[in-house]
Amino acid sequence: MTDALHATPLADQAEYAQAVRVAVDAAAAYYGAGDSALDDDAYDRLVRGIEAYEAAHPDHVLPGSPTGKVAGGAVTGDVPHTVPMLSLDNVFSADELAGWAAGLERRLGRPVEMWSVEPKLDGLAVSARYHAGRLTQLVTRGDGVAGEDVSHAIGTVEGLPETLTEPVTVEIRGEVLMTAAQFEDACAKRTAHDGTTFANPRSAAAGTLRAKDRPYRCETTFFGYGALPLPPDDGGEPAARLRELPHSRIMELVAGLGVRTTGATPVGVIAVSTVEQVQARVEEIAAVRAELPFGIDGIVVKADLAADQEQAGFSSRAPRWAIAYKLPAVEKITKLVGVEWNIGRTGIIAPRAVLEPVLLDGSVVTYATLHNPADITRRGLMIGDHVTVYKAGDVIPRVEAPVVHLRTGAERPIEFPDVCPRCGAEIDVSQQRWRCVRGRACRAVASVSYAVGRDQLDIEGLGETRIVQMVEAGLVADFADLFTLTREQILGLDRMGETSTDNLLAAIERAKEKPLNKVFCALGVRGTGRSMSRRIARHFGSMDAIRAADAEALQAVDGIGPEKAAALVEELAELGPLIDRLVAAGVTMTEPGATGPRPAGPGAAGSDAEAGQGAGAGAGDGSVVELPLTGMAVVVTGAMSGPLEALSRTEMNELIERAGGRASSSVSARTSLLVAGEKAGSKRDKAATLGVRIATPEEFAAMVASFI
Ligand code: IVH
Numbered sequence: 001m002t003d004a005l006h007a008t009p010l011a012d013q014a015e016y017a018q019a020v021r022v023a024v025d026a027a028a029a030y031y032g033a034g035d036s037a038l039d040d041d042a043y044d045r046l047v048r049g050i051e052a053y054e055a056a057h058p059d060h061v062l063p064g065s066p067t068g069k070v071a072g073g074a075v076t077g078d079v080p081h082t083v084p085m086l087s088l089d090n091v092f093s094a095d096e097l098a099g100w101a102a103g104l105e106r107r108l109g110r111p112v113e114m115w116s117v118e119p120k121l122d123g124l125a126v127s128a129r130y131h132a133g134r135l136t137q138l139v140t141r142g143d144g145v146a147g148e149d150v151s152h153a154i155g156t157v158e159g160l161p162e163t164l165t166e167p168v169t170v171e172i173r174g175e176v177l178m179t180a181a182q183f184e185d186a187c188a189k190r191t192a193h194d195g196t197t198f199a200n201p202r203s204a205a206a207g208t209l210r211a212k213d214r215p216y217r218c219e220t221t222f223f224g225y226g227a228l229p230l231p232p233d234d235g236g237e238p239a240a241r242l243r244e245l246p247h248s249r250i251m252e253l254v255a256g257l258g259v260r261t262t263g264a265t266p267v268g269v270i271a272v273s274t275v276e277q278v279q280a281r282v283e284e285i286a287a288v289r290a291e292l293p294f295g296i297d298g299i300v301v302k303a304d305l306a307a308d309q310e311q312a313g314f315s316s317r318a319p320r321w322a323i324a325y326k327l328p329a330v331e332k333i334t335k336l337v338g339v340e341w342n343i344g345r346t347g348i349i350a351p352r353a354v355l356e357p358v359l360l361d362g363s364v365v366t367y368a369t370l371h372n373p374a375d376i377t378r379r380g381l382m383i384g385d386h387v388t389v390y391k392a393g394d395v396i397p398r399v400e401a402p403v404v405h406l407r408t409g410a411e412r413p414i415e416f417p418d419v420c421p422r423c424g425a426e427i428d429v430s431q432q433r434w435r436c437v438r439g440r441a442c443r444a445v446a447s448v449s450y451a452v453g454r455d456q457l458d459i460e461g462l463g464e465t466r467i468v469q470m471v472e473a474g475l476v477a478d479f480a481d482l483f484t485l486t487r488e489q490i491l492g493l494d495r496m497g498e499t500s501t502d503n504l505l506a507a508i509e510r511a512k513e514k515p516l517n518k519v520f521c522a523l524g525v526r527g528t529g530r531s532m533s534r535r536i537a538r539h540f541g542s543m544d545a546i547r548a549a550d551a552e553a554l555q556a557v558d559g560i561g562p563e564k565a566a567a568l569v570e571e572l573a574e575l576g577p578l579i580d581r582l583v584a585a586g587v588t589m590t591e592p593g594a595t596g597p598r599p600a601g602p603g604a605a606g607s608d609a610e611a612g613q614g615a616g617a618g619a620g621d622g623s624v625v626e627l628p629l630t631g632m633a634v635v636v637t638g639a640m641s642g643p644l645e646a647l648s649r650t651e652m653n654e655l656i657e658r659a660g661g662r663a664s665s666s667v668s669a670r671t672s673l674l675v676a677g678e679k680a681g682s683k684r685d686k687a688a689t690l691g692v693r694i695a696t697p698e699e700f701a702a703m704v705a706s707f708i
Contacts, residue, residue: 006092008042008049013060016053019046023066039388040297040329044090079149082171083228085125085141087317088300088324094279097301100323101275104303107320108311112303116248117281118262118269120298120324121223123177124206126150128160128222128259129230133167135160140209150209153220157209159260160222169233170242172259174224178205179294186218188563200331200390200400201295224261225300227254246271246304266292266669266690271304282325284689289327290361291668291686298326331390333403334358336383339370339414343422345447345524346571347439351376353387353399361391368397372433373416380404382411439574440478440524444471451479451522455530455650457511458518461504469493479522480578482508483585516543516591519582525571527564530650531664534657535559543579543589547572558662593658627660628703632672634661635687638680642698643708659704667692675700 010016023046026038038046047066054061061067091097105111125141135154140147155162157176164170178186178201186204193216198204208218227250229239242250248271251263263269267285272278282299289296303309303321312321338354351370358365368389370376381387385402420427420436422443428435436442448467452459459482470476475489485508490501517537521530528536539557540546551565560568572579583589634656640647647655652675653663667674667686674680674687674694687694701708 006045006048007052008045010049010053013057016050016057016060017062019050019053020062020065023047023050024064027066039331039333040326042333044092044326078146079137079139079142080146081127081139081142081144082230085127085144085147085173086314086319087144088120088322089315089318090298090324090326092326097279097282097323097325098275101278101301104312104320108308112305112308114246114248114271114273114304115275115278116246116269116271116302116304117278117285118225118300118302119265119267119285119292119296120300120326121175121177121225121262121265122202122295122297123175123220124202124209125173126176126209126222128172128174128224130164130172131169131230133164133169135162148210152212153209156217156220158219158221159224159264161258164257164259166257168257169230170239170257171228171230172224172254173226173228174222174259174261176205176209176220176222177201177294178208178218178220181293182219182221189216189218192216221294222260223265224251224254224259226250243310244306246306247302247309248304265294268691286327288686288689291666291690293669295330296327297329298324300324328359328361330361331388331400332358332360333386333388334365336381336385336387336399336402338383339376340367341417341421343420343436343443344526345440345443345450346526347420347436347442348526349417349420349427349434349436353381355387355389355399358389360389360397365389365391365397368399370399373429374432376414376416381414382407383414384408384411444477447524448476448479448482450524452482452511456518456522457514459504459507459511461500461507466493478578480581480585483512483582483587512585512587514588516541516589516594519543519587519589520546523575523578525575526567528568531653531657531662532557532559534654535662537591538594538657541591541594543583547576547579628707629656629659629661629673632661633664633670634673634675635664635667635671635683636675636677637667637683638677640675640677640697643701643705644697655704655707659707673700 008019010019022038023043026043026046050065051067054065054067089100091100101112101115127139127141127147128135129137129139136151137149138151138154138157138160140150142148154160160176180201183198183201183204186208187198190198198207204218205220208214208220226247227242229242233239241253245253248263248269251261251269255261255263261269267288270281272281278301282301285296285299301323303312309319309321312319314320335356336353337356340352340354342350342352344350351373353368353370355366355368370381379399379401381399381402386406387402388400389397390400391397417427419425420438420442423436423438425442426437428437440447445464445467448471449464451457452462452467457479462482467476470485470493473493475485476482485505487501487505490496490504491498515537517530517534520537520543521528521533525533535557536546536554540549549569551562551569554560554565554568555562636649636652636656640652644652644655656663661672664671667683667690669690671687671690671692674683674692675697676684676687676694677697684694686692695703
């Protein structure tokens with residue numbers, strides 16, 4: 001099955017020996033600290049080169065070779081496994097898959113009737129031993145023969161309950177991983193604790209599972225992919241069923257016991273009957289890979305029926321009835337060629353890595369986030385370094401770490417700016433995120449342009465050139481200044497006639513009538529775009545109520561977590577003087593139709609209750625009005641028709657939010673409904689694959705009829 005395209009060619013015995021050394025070191029690093037100097041693709045290619053060389057020169061095979069060994073022979077432990085925890089052989093293409101399946105069918109002497117297809121989760125393998133329904137021991141894979149006891153983690157892994165729904169004795173094997181959200185959370189906790197972060201979700205999950213006395217707790221998630229009879233009950237139920245049932249049915253049985261399985265992932269475990277269908281399913285899963293809430297490094301294809309598995313048996317390393325269809329690695333090594341310092345709307349100075357272009361998860365990546373200067377220092381990055389770049393789900397690419405042993409001496413330190421690279425003012429370095437001391441004023445042109453944009457205040461006739469003129473003339477430092485501009489001041493600007501001045505003044509006047517959500521959006525508060533602004537405005541009803549809300553009250557808004565809430569409170573306080581000037585100018589500060597927040601409960605007091613005095617015609621009795629889209633994330637695609645024909649995307653999004661839903665632009669496992677009109681393209685396919693409900697514009701119009 002060795003494919004020259006995917007094997008590193010090894011010319012002679014010396015190159016072979018060198019390759020074995022590199023692969024063994026890489027495997028040790030990967031399974032140890034999780035910081036291998038080789039990315040997954042390079043490691044796979046190297047091992048294939050080693051395999052090819054060994055096949056041609058069997059007498060040269062070194063005892064330390066990683067081939068034929070679980071985890072490249074890198075790790076051991078002291079709890080023996082009941083049955084070895086093996087690895088999986090790999091294929092990389094449709095041809096290789098077909099070749100493997102044909103080989104298996106030849107061995108069986110009959111066609112495989114049923115295949116199951118499921119994601120290959122990128123975490124670490126563990127075995128969970130349940131006795132009489134109680135989780136008694138958790139063991140890592142180790143070298144496959146014996147693993148490390150990590151039972152101290154029992155109770156901390158989501159999806160792995162301490163008790164089953166039935167008192168059965170069974171061993172469940174699966175993968176422990178961190179979802180993208182768990183990873184972000186874990187990194188934030190670790191940064192707060194010791195200023196470092198985790199390299200990637202896999203090593204974060206591995207470290208977390210092993211850690212015994214960390215002062216902070218990080219969540220991990222388990223997905224089971226197999227179940228075995230466990231002594232002493234391996235003569236009885238459910239052992240007999242585990243030996244007879246197809247894999248896909250066993251996954252259902254395990255789920256019925258209360259354990260999360262690969263069947264509970266957004267792509268599930270799907271049984272199909274031909275290799276062509278397997279290939280089609282592989283492609284479907286690959287297409288939604290970036291949308292999954294956790295990393296996968298391939299797709300596992302298994303002969304589903306117990307009889308096929310039993311007859312096919314195992315090699316020393318892997319089952320013959322299963323194969324991993326590997327997807328290209330989402331972690332790659334590339335070169336850091338520079339660092340750009342960009343200034344955000346609020347004056348935050350954000351470093352961005354400029355990379356030698358690298359193909360990562362289907363797209364060419366040339367930039368990656370570097371968070372903040374302290375992060376650069378912590379990682380010890382230098383210009384010219386080889387760096388590992390990582391991408392998980394729809395998370396923006398991030399630079400992980402320099403590959404220090406590839407340094408040539410030609411690397412240069414990264415220069416930090418002394419003054420704001422945009423306006424030359426001083427930099428406030430008192431926080432982790434540096435900021436131009438002029439804050440928003442530094443980006444006056446950009447922030448005023450944003451505020452007057454079509455989806456915010458929609459002030460026609462105020463293009464960027466005009467705003468530059470106004471800022472340079474000292475007339476405008478932020479968008480509140482627009483409302484106090486006099487006719488004379490505008491007329492005094494270059495190429496500004498009477499008519500255009502009057503038109504502009506009228507447009508500014510009209511902007512005062514915009515509802516709160518547009519005014520709030522115009523503020524450009526970090527992390528609150530159009531739809532978040534609409535949710536906030538609808539929830540609180542008035543600017544007063546928003547300003548009175550504390551972090552806890554803000555979290556009642558869908559999509560606002562503790563971190564965002566705290567940042568919001570801080571920014572709103574900072575924006576206080578600007579908001580006061582808007583109020584004084586007569587800009588609308590209420591949201592039509594919004595009821596304002598409901599008190600949290602009968603005993604609710606304090607700011608929550610005060611914040612409840614929002615404007616608008618509320619029910620007043622605290623009764624809960626269930627809207628048709630409450631709790632739903634809705635995506636719109638294609639051309640709208642019927643009653644919705646004339647609505648723009650922004651208007652559709654507003655409609656969704658009026659009806660209690662959350663508008664989103666991309667389909668993911670979290671999407672509740674896709675409204676798909678004519679010419680709906682890839683979003684429709686993605687929704688179908690993920691099992692997301694799809695409605696026509698007409699069906700959707702009927703659902704939200706009273707809100708149109
Ligand atoms: S089945 C006998 N199913 O991939 C081994 N493994 O590279 C049967 N893995 O050790 C394994 N997702 O840790 C199986 N859906 C899945 C998997 C999966 C991830 C891991 C597992 C295995 C490794 C092999």
